[in-house]
Amino acid sequence: GALVYQYPRRTICKSGTSMRMECQAVGFQATSVAWYRQSPQKTFELIALSTVNSAIKYEQNFTQEKFPISHPNLSFSSMTVLNAYLEDRGLYLCGARDRGVDERLFFGHGTKLSVL
Amino acid sequence: SQWGEENLQALSIQEGEDVTMNCSYKTYTTVVHWYRQDSGRGPALIILIRSNEREKRSGRLRATLDTSSQSSSLSITAAQCEDTAVYFCAHGGSGNKLIFGTGTLLSVKP
Numbered sequence: 001g002a003l004v005y006q007y008p009r010r011t012i013c014k015s016g017t018s019m020r021m022e023c024q025a026v027g028f029q030a031t032s033v034a035w036y037r038q039s040p041q042k043t044f045e046l047i048a049l050s051t052v053n054s055a056i057k058y059e060q061n062f063t064q065e066k067f068p069i070s071h072p073n074l075s076f077s078s079m080t081v082l083n084a085y086l087e088d089r090g091l092y093l094c095g096a097r098d099r100g101v102d103e104r105l106f107f108g109h110g111t112k113l114s115v116l
Numbered sequence: 117s118q119w120g121e122e123n124l125q126a127l128s129i130q131e132g133e134d135v136t137m138n139c140s141y142k143t144y145t146t147v148v149h150w151y152r153q154d155s156g157r158g159p160a161l162i163i164l165i166r167s168n169e170r171e172k173r174s175g176r177l178r179a180t181l182d183t184s185s186q187s188s189s190l191s192i193t194a195a196q197c198e199d200t201a202v203y204f205c206a207h208g209g210s211g212n213k214l215i216f217g218t219g220t221l222l223s224v225k226p
Binding site: 004006034036042097102105107 | 123124147149153156157158159160161164202204208211212213214215216218219221
């Protein structure tokens, strides 16, 4: 079956520092990966959509300078939160799509970011 | 409706009852996804319904899609405690984006 592993599950960083999270697709080819941030109230914000062999598209209020993303192959993607502050707290989720299937996203468990 | 609301909605029902959750959307879409998210986990797709399908069933789940009113619903028949989760509708946006609603927290009590 199609699985997405995301790590770390939880991370705590000091204000102003950076942290990197990784997303691994197993059992399918992740032709596109969407990175979301989910608030404690469960609201989703789309950060960016990365498609292999295409430019990464960031949503309004999110930039490459703040959330650089790498999607080097069909099984792996990573995102870094640079200079994290309190407003960056949340559950970061990667959702991967296998274009050979349909439009659904397979999600990992998420990386919960806390900032001190 | 999830996309019309700013906050997570909450529903509490007794085991064995039926429940329906609704979504309405503003932009044209040809497919609506329904996901459930259990505590501490990412969302998982439970039903995907397309514009040429007015209704879709999967076990005790039933989804509808009305493109004329731009709305979708998810019904659970004879809810069980393990149906307790947050349920999200999502629809495709421009450029293959998937836009999530605000979610419905469903609590099924024994």
